[in-house]
Structures are given as C-alpha cells and as structure tokens.
Amino acid sequence: xxxxxxxxxxxxxxxxxxxxxxxxxxxxxxxxxxxxxxxxxxxxxxxxxxxxxxxxxxxxxxxxxxxxxxxxxxxxxxxxxxxxxxxxxxxxxxxxxxxxxxxxxxxxxxxxxxxxxxxxxxxxxxxxxxxxxxxxxxxxxxxxxxxxxxxxxxxxxxxxxxxxxxxxxxxxxxxxxxxxxxxxxxxxxxxxxxxxxxxxxxxxxxxxxxxxxxxxxxxxxxxxxxxxxxxxxxxxxxxxxxxxxxxxxxxxxxxxxxxxxxxxxxxxxxxxxxxxxxxxxxxxxxxxxxxxxxxxxxxxxxxxxxxxxxxxxxxxxxxxxxxxxxxxxxxxxxxxxxxxx
Amino acid sequence: xxxxxxxxxxxxxxxxxxxxxxxxxxxxxxxxxxxxxxxxxxxxxxxxxxxxxxxxxxxxxxxxxxxxxxxxxxxxxxxxxxxxxxxxxxxxxxxxxxxxxxxxxxxxxxxxxxxxxxxxxxxxxxxxxxxxxxxxxxxxxxxxxxxxxxxxxxxxxxxxxxxxxxxxxxxxxxxxxxxxxxxxxxxxxxxxxxxxxxxxxxxxxxxxxxxxxxxxxxxxxxxxxxxxxxxxxxxxxxxxxxxxxxxxxxxxxxxxxxxxxxxxxxxxxxxxxxxxxxxxxxxxxxxxxxxxxxxxxxxxxxxxxxxxxxxxxxxxxxxxxxxxxxxxxxxxxxxxxxxxxxxxxxxxxxxxxxxxxxxxxxxxxxxxxxxxxxxxxxxxxxxxxxxxxxxxxxxxxxxxxxxxxxxxxxxxxxxxx
Numbered sequence: 001x002x003x004x005x006x007x008x009x010x011x012x013x014x015x016x017x018x019x020x021x022x023x024x025x026x027x028x029x030x031x032x033x034x035x036x037x038x039x040x041x042x043x044x045x046x047x048x049x050x051x052x053x054x055x056x057x058x059x060x061x062x063x064x065x066x067x068x069x070x071x072x073x074x075x076x077x078x079x080x081x082x083x084x085x086x087x088x089x090x091x092x093x094x095x096x097x098x099x100x101x102x103x104x105x106x107x108x109x110x111x112x113x114x115x116x117x118x119x120x121x122x123x124x125x126x127x128x129x130x131x132x133x134x135x136x137x138x139x140x141x142x143x144x145x146x147x148x149x150x151x152x153x154x155x156x157x158x159x160x161x162x163x164x165x166x167x168x169x170x171x172x173x174x175x176x177x178x179x180x181x182x183x184x185x186x187x188x189x190x191x192x193x194x195x196x197x198x199x200x201x202x203x204x205x206x207x208x209x210x211x212x213x214x215x216x217x218x219x220x221x222x223x224x225x226x227x228x229x230x231x232x233x234x235x236x237x238x239x240x241x242x243x244x245x246x247x248x249x250x251x252x253x254x255x256x257x258x259x260x261x262x263x264x265x266x267x268x269x270x271x272x273x274x275x276x277x278x279x280x281x282x283x284x285x286x287x288x289x290x291x292x293x294x295x296x297x298x299x300x301x302x303x304x305x306x307x308x309x310x311x312x313x314x315x316x317x318x319x320x321x322x323x324x325x326x327x328x329x330x331x332x333x334x335x336x337x338x339x340x341x
Numbered sequence: 342x343x344x345x346x347x348x349x350x351x352x353x354x355x356x357x358x359x360x361x362x363x364x365x366x367x368x369x370x371x372x373x374x375x376x377x378x379x380x381x382x383x384x385x386x387x388x389x390x391x392x393x394x395x396x397x398x399x400x401x402x403x404x405x406x407x408x409x410x411x412x413x414x415x416x417x418x419x420x421x422x423x424x425x426x427x428x429x430x431x432x433x434x435x436x437x438x439x440x441x442x443x444x445x446x447x448x449x450x451x452x453x454x455x456x457x458x459x460x461x462x463x464x465x466x467x468x469x470x471x472x473x474x475x476x477x478x479x480x481x482x483x484x485x486x487x488x489x490x491x492x493x494x495x496x497x498x499x500x501x502x503x504x505x506x507x508x509x510x511x512x513x514x515x516x517x518x519x520x521x522x523x524x525x526x527x528x529x530x531x532x533x534x535x536x537x538x539x540x541x542x543x544x545x546x547x548x549x550x551x552x553x554x555x556x557x558x559x560x561x562x563x564x565x566x567x568x569x570x571x572x573x574x575x576x577x578x579x580x581x582x583x584x585x586x587x588x589x590x591x592x593x594x595x596x597x598x599x600x601x602x603x604x605x606x607x608x609x610x611x612x613x614x615x616x617x618x619x620x621x622x623x624x625x626x627x628x629x630x631x632x633x634x635x636x637x638x639x640x641x642x643x644x645x646x647x648x649x650x651x652x653x654x655x656x657x658x659x660x661x662x663x664x665x666x667x668x669x670x671x672x673x674x675x676x677x678x679x680x681x682x683x684x685x686x687x688x689x690x691x692x693x694x695x696x697x698x699x700x701x702x703x704x705x706x707x708x709x710x711x712x713x714x715x716x717x718x719x720x721x722x723x724x725x726x727x728x729x730x731x732x733x734x735x736x737x738x739x740x741x742x743x744x745x746x747x748x749x750x751x752x753x754x755x756x757x758x
Contacts, residue, residue: 087719094395115722116395136500146613148522153711154719159409162421173615174413175522175625176705176716190498191521191624193614 027099027231027238028289031072036080039065040098043083043179047204047312047319048104057081060312061102063302064123064229068100068245071294076301085179087154090115093232100242102229104198106156116233120243123228123305125325125334127221128160129199131206134214136193141220145170150183150192157197160223180205194218198225200313200321207318241288248295250337251277252304254328259303266296277340284340295340305335392725401730403721404429410716412707414623418542425717432712433734439626439708440695440738443633447694448687450634451641456671458646469642476639482700485632489704492624496521502611516608518616523623525609525616532603548602555594562590625706629698637694644686648679680753688746692739699735709734 031037041049041061049059057079066076082098093101094116104126105111107119130149132138141164151158153176165172175192177183184205187195195202199221206212229246231239252258255274257265266278275281278299279292288294302308309326313319327333358368392399404426411421416434419427458469476484497509499520511518518525535551537544566583574580609619652675660670699710707715709731718727 087715090719090722091724110720111722116397144614146615146617148615153705153716158411158716159421159720162409162411166421172411173522174411176413176707176711178702178705186493189493189521190500191493 027235028072028241031099035073036078037065037069037073037100038080038082038098039068040082040084040089040092040101040103041065042103043085043181045104045180045201045204046208047317047321048200049081049102058312060124060308061104061229063308063312064102064246064249065100066301067249067298068242070301071245071248071290071298072241074297076297085154086152087178090117093117093230096232099238100229100231104201104227105230106198106225107228107230108156111230117230118233118239119228119230120239121228121246122226122334123246124200124226126198126200126225126227128157128196128223128225129202129221130194130196130218131187131202131215132194132218133190134216138194138218139216141218141222142168142170144172144194146172147193148173148175148191150175150177150186150195152177152180152183152197155197156223156225161196164222184208198227200227200319203321204313204319207320212318237289241290244288245295245298247337247340248277248298249305249308250328250335251340252295252299253306253335254330254337257299257304258307259300262296262300273340282341388725397723397725399726400723401726403717403723403726406721408717409720412712413705414626414707425713425721428717429709429713429730432707432709435626435701435706435712436695436698436708436710436738439629439633439698439701439706443630443637443694443698444691446630446634447637447641447690450638451690452645454638454642455645455649458642459649473639473642476635477643481632481636481697482703484636485629485700485703488632489624489628492628493521496624498522499525499611499615502616511609516606518609518611518619520616521624522615523621524627525619525621527606527608528618528620530605530607532605533601535602548598548604551598551602552595555598556591559590559594563587566590623706625701625704628704629701629706633694633697636697637690640690640693641687644683644690645679648681648683649675651682652678677753681755684746684750684753688743688750691742691746695738695742696735 039062041057041059044050045059047059049057049061052058062079062081065079065081069079070076082092084092084098084101084103089101089103089105090111092098101117102123104124105119106126107122111117112119130141130144132144138144149161149172151161151174158174161172161174175186177186180197180201183195183197186192188209195205197205199217202217206215206217209215229242231242251273252262255271255277257274257278262278265274266280269275269278269280272281276284278296279285279294283292285292285294303311306328309323310316313321315322323331323333325334327335329336358364389399405424407421408423408425408428409421410428412419412428412431414435415431416438417427417431419431454469454472457465458473460466460469496519499518499522501507501509502511502518502520509518516527531548535547537546538550566586570581570583607618609616609621612618615621656674656678657670660674661667665673698708699714701708702711702715705711713727713734714731718724721727
C-alpha cells in the first residue's frame with residue numbers, strides 16, 4: 001500500500017516533468033498551432049488583472065497579454081487567462097502551463113538565474129508599501145513596531161518585510177496569507193494592523209474597498225519592485241517577441257501613435273521610425289517570425305502604453321496611480337523603448 | 342506431475358516456467374517485479390532528464406542558504422537570518438505540535454462521544470449522533486475555514502480593548518483576552534527564578550527540571566504505596582485507603598516548589614498594537630487544532646462505538662451479575678476488550694490527522710507544508726527537492742506513528758497461549 005502511494009507520487013512528479021518537456025520546444029510554433037495564448041495573470045487584483053462584472057478579464061497586465069496575442073495570433077481575444085497565486089506562478093510558467101507570465105512579478109537576480117526565467121522588461125516600476133486604517137493613528141512605517149502585518153506568502157515582499165524590520169530594529173507578527181483576496185478579508189476584519197504589498201497593489205486593493213477614504217498608504221517605500229512580464233529561459237525567439245511587443249507599446253506612446261490614429265499614421269507618417277514600427281517600411285516582423293503588421297495590431301488592441309495605463313490604473317480610474325517613475329523618459333520617467341531599426 | 346514425498350523431480354525444462362504450477366507463480370512474480378522496476382526507473386530517468394533540460398539539477402544546497410523570511414509560530418528560536426534547514430525544522434516541529442495535541446484531544450473527544458452515543462439517555466445519544474454525522478460528512482477544509490471565519494469575524498481586534506470605555510473587555514478576572522488574532526492568556530512568572538541551563542540557543546529553566554524531578558519522585562513513591570496496599574490486601578483481604586497519602590505525595594512538594602520560586606500569573610497587557618507580557622495563543626494554531634480535533638474525533642467516536650458493540654452483551658451481563666456498577670463494567674470489562682477492535686483503525690485515524698495537518702496553509706499556520714513546501718520552495722524555486730524531502734518526512738512520520746501504535750496494539754491484543 002505504502003509502495004503504491006510512493007509510486008503514485010513518483011508518477012505524478014514525472015508526469016509534471018513530462019509536461020515541461022513538451023513546453024521546451026518552440027513556444028511561438030506551439031501558440032500558433034494552439035491558436036490561443038496561455039497567459040498567467042493575478043488571481044484578482046483590480047486594475048492589473050481581474051474579471052469584470054461580465055467575467056471578462058481586464059487590467060494593466062491583461063492588456064499586455066492581449067497585445068502579445070494580437071501580435072502573434074492577429075486576434076487580441078485569443079487569450080486564455082490562467083489565474084496564478086504568488087506560490088504557483090513560476091511553476092506554472094516553467095512547467096509549460098502558461099506561455100507568458102504577466103502578473104506583477106518582481107524582476108530579481110535569483111528569479112532570472114536560478115528559477116530559469118527571462119524577464120523581458122519592466123512594465124511597472126513599483127516599490128513595497130504599507131496600508132493601514134486611518135483610525136490607527138499611524139503616519140509612518142517606522143511606527144509599526146510590534147504590529148501584526150498581513151503578507152502574501154511566497155513573494156519578494158515577504159523577504160523585504162523581514163529585512164526592513166530587522167534593519168530598523170523593530171519587531172512584527174506576520175500573518176501569512178495565500179492570495180490578495182484573503183489578505184483583504186483579514187485586513188478588513190482587523191486581524192492585521194497593516195497590509196503590505198507593492199504600492200500599486202495596495203492602491204488597487206484600496207480602490208475595491210467600500211470605504212477607501214478610511215485607509216491610508218504610508219509614505220515609506222521599502223524596496224525596489226520592478227514588475228515585468230516573464231517567459232521561460234531558453235526560448236530566445238519567444239522572449240524577443242514578448243520584449244519587443246512591450247517596446248512597441250512604449251515606442252508608440254513616445255511617437256504619439258495611439259489606437260485612434262494608428263491606421264492613419266501607418267499610411268501617412270513621414271517618421272521613418274514610426275514607419276518601421278508599423279510595418280510600412282522594412283519588415284521587422286519577419287525577423288521575429290511574425291508578419292509586418294505585428295506591432296500595429298499589438299498597439300491597436302488596447303492602445304499604447306500610456307493609453308493602457310490611463311485606462312486601467314491611471315489617475316482617472318478608482319485606483320488613481322500617477323505615472324511617476326513610469327512616465328516616458330522624455331517626461332522624466334524610466335520608460336525607454338529601444339530603437340526600432 | 343509427481344507429487345509424493347521422496348519422488349525424484351523430473352529434469353527442469355524451460356516450458357515448466359509456464360506450465361508447471363510450482364514455477365508458474367515464481368515466473369509471474371519475476372515478470373511483475375521486473376515490470377515495476379522498469380517503470381520506476383523510466384519515471385525517475387525521465388524526471389531527471391527533463392530537469393536537466395530545464396537546466397535544473399537535483400541539489401539540496403538551498404537548505405543551507407539564508408532563509409530570509411519570518412515564521413509567526415516557532416517552538417525553537419528562529420530569525421530570518423537562519424537557514425532554510427532550520428526553517429524546515431521549525432515547520433516540522435509545528436506539524437508535530439498540532440498533530441500530537443490533535444491526536445490526544447481527538448482521542449478524548451472520540452472516546453467520550455463514542456461512549457455517550459451508546460448512552461440510554463435519548464437526548465444525549467441523539468446529540469452525539471448529530472455531531473458525528475455533521476463533522477464526518479463535511480470536508481475538513483470547510484470546517485477549518487468556517488472556524489477561522491468565526492474566530493476572525495466575531496472576536497474583537499486587540500485595539501477594541503483600548504481606552505476608557507473599551508468596546509471589548511477581558512474575561513475570567515481580566516486574565517484572558519480573546520481577539521481575532523490570538524487569545525491572550527496569562528503567562529507564568531517567577532519572582533525568585535532559579536536560572537536556566539543554556540542548550541545552544543534554547544534554554545531550559547531549572548524550575549522546570551525541579552518540577553520534573555519532584556513529580557517523578559512522587560510517582561515512584563505512589564507506586565510503592567500502592568504495592569504495599571496490594572500486599573496488605575492480599576494478606577488480610579482489607580485494602581488500606583491510599584487516596585489522601587497519594588494526593589499529598591503529589592501536591593505538597595509541588596506547592597512547596599511553587600511557593601519557593603514565587604510562581605504567579607502575569608496577565609496580558611495591551612502594549613502598542615498587541616497584547617504583551619502574557620502568552621498569545623495564535624488563532625491559526627487554535628483553529629487548526631480545533632478543526633482537526635472535532636473532525637477526527639467524529640471518526641474516532643464511531644470506531645469506539647464499534648469497538649464497544651463488538652463486545653458481546655453476555656460480558657456486560659456477567660459483570661452486572663458479579664455486582665459491578667455500570668461505570669466499572671465499562672472501564673474494567675468492556676473497554677479493555679473493545680481496545681482490541683479499536684486500536685487498528687485508530688492508527689489510521691492518527692495517520693490521517695497528521696497528514697491532514699498540512700491543510701494548515703489555509704489558516705496561515707506555518708507547518709512543514711508552509712515552510713519547506715511553501716515559502717522555501719517558492720523563494721528557492723526548488724520544487725522537486727522540496728517536494729521529495731517533504732514527502733519523505735511525512736512518510737517517515739507516518740511510519741513512526743504506525744510502528745509505535747503497532748507495538749501498543751500487540752500489547753493489548755488477545756494473547757494466545
């Protein structure tokens with residue numbers, strides 16, 4: 001009996017590994033054959049990736065999935081969204097369950113090397129912050145000595161939190177939770193004094209509260225969290241496609257190409273860079289194994305980077321995030337597309 | 342086929358491996374064994390090869406790297422500077438803690454409920470039936486989540502105890518403060534502490550050792566006393582009363598030690614965000630323990646009931662005829678015989694409880710699954726190693742429990758002479 005169980009588990013492990021082998025090949029070919037892009041997203045973080053009232057996934061990360069699907073498959077709706085938790089996301093990617101991970105994941109050395117992922121760029125420069133209730137009377141993270149803090153397990157925030165409190169010689173009591181929804185529930189029930197995650201995630205979480213005005217996000221940002229989409233290490237062509245789709249969205253904003261004027265610009269623009277980007281001259285798409293209009297479709301799907309930002313998490317939305325570090329380099333931000341030539 | 346003793350066996354031919362009954366079973370076993378081994382080696386080889394393709398080699402080095410994360414519940418000192426190995430041990434100890442306490446409390450609940458379900462009191466028997474059926478037939482995870490929700494939603498947060506006119510007040514003479522994070526209970530303080538022996542980073546108080554020694558001595562004295570009473574009973578037929586002397590043997594030295602060390606209760610005090618000074622019983626632990634106890638207790642109740650019902654009614658009637666009262670009949674006649682039926686299925690309930698404790702992740706109790714199989718696995722990305730290690734540990738744990746209980750079983754089972 002015990003032996004049976006052991007063999008069973010070995011079988012399960014080996015099957016998981018077999019799945020990985022299937023994913024080792026040419027991701028582009030596989031996605032095209034399948035006709036659907038499997039995109040790993042958050043289990044539910046309003047503004048970044050969450051199903052709306054009709055069950056359609058929307059958000060900042062979702063928009064990137066759509067752009068890649070539009071570039072590769074020619075149809076932004078051909079995406080299967082696979083909700084992943086902080087714990088399951090990297091396994092889902094390395095086992096081949098998803099082709100692309102767009103789930104506000106921090107680019108770190110260890111993930112890039114030891115976990116065999118390739119981060120293809122940064123789509124949101126973030127940092128870890130704390131949210132508390134206003135009536136707690138706390139105005140700085142330095143006043144959180146002895147507090148109970150809710151934290152998503154399996155994230156970099158868990159390590160930052162430990163480091164921050166150690167560096168400031170303070171103590172805290174962690175409450176480990178598995179998903180953002182669970183964290184919200186515990187925080188709302190005051191089972192923890194503070195909730196910590198990336199500042200953008202806090203803003204998104206707060207926006208979903210019934211009483212957002214009663215909660216404040218503390219000014220301290222305790223870490224660098226460059227969030228970006230990731231692909232498996234080793235499939236360089238697929239990595240290039242994802243990377244240059246992101247750059248296409250950024251470049252489009254830089255050159256003023258929007259989803260509204262893109263068709264017109266594709267015909268009339270005299271800017272050689274825009275012509276190359278939209279496939280009017282040269283055939284950059286071919287070098288990626290795609291057609292000439294790949295970037296045009298990607299931009300048309302949900303608009304350029306700025307449009308996506310404004311529509312999902314920008315200041316006009318309930319989440320209300322300013323561009324800050326995420327503005328174009330021409331505006332004093334860090335967003336900088338590599339040249340299309 | 343010559344089959345009588347002394348017959349010379351015919352020369353061996355290859356076809357006999359299939360057509361001769363004496364060899365056929367050997368053949369089948371050999372074929373199956375080779376098949377299983379081939380399958381196993383293929384699976385292992387396939388796994389290793391696929392890991393190599395992904396660029397991941399099997400390595401347990403990560404266990405000796407800095408863990409970097411904190412664990413809320415710890416039985417031994419642990420900080421984020423310790424290694425993943427120590428984090429694993431902290432998790433293992435948490436698993437053991439909830440499993441052992443769970444097994445004990447589930448057994449108590451199970452025995453009481455099992456006996457009460459057979460009670461002649463209609464109401465009690467029916468109530469116990471309802472408990473057993475409700476807990477046995479709803480998945481454990483749901484019970485854990487329901488109990489957690491009750492604890493989180495109905496208990497006040499610690500700061501409800503603050504201020505002139507607090508929204509919540511402490512219970513039991515201002516000694517216990519239930520909150521939605523933990524239950525703050527008094528800790529034991531000493532006004533005359535005798536110091537500690539340092540054992541690595543862990544310290545053991547001399548007071549604890551003193552109590553252990555005194556209690557052990559009292560136990561030995563108690564046994565001697567009972568032996569003497571039995572000797573007198575055997576000789577004269579009259580058993581001298583030992584109750585008061587036994588009680589004094591235990592209580593007087595303990596009371597003296599308590600007075601000497603100046604033991605007293607330190608009530609929890611609200612300091613900053615949380616209660617301090619007292620002992621905070623983490624809700625995650627309490628919820629998990631409670632859920633495991635009630636769930637497994639329902640199964641054990643049925644096992645106990647089956648065990649009792651397996652003892653023939655003639656035994657009870659004979660005991661009554663000898664003049665034994667119902668309670669003594671139960672404890673002296675029925676239960677010892679019922680144990681023989683109860684123990685084997687009880688072992689599997691203990692195993693189930695231990696394995697079910699891995700549902701701790703649902704309430705954020707950091708057991709082995711939460712540390713090694715959760716955060717460590719995630720931060721290091723060593724899924725295969727962490728899973729294999731975790732499976733090995735659970736397997737070992739189960740085998741130890743099973744082995745221990747089998748020894749106990751062989752002691753209570755019917756002795757054949």
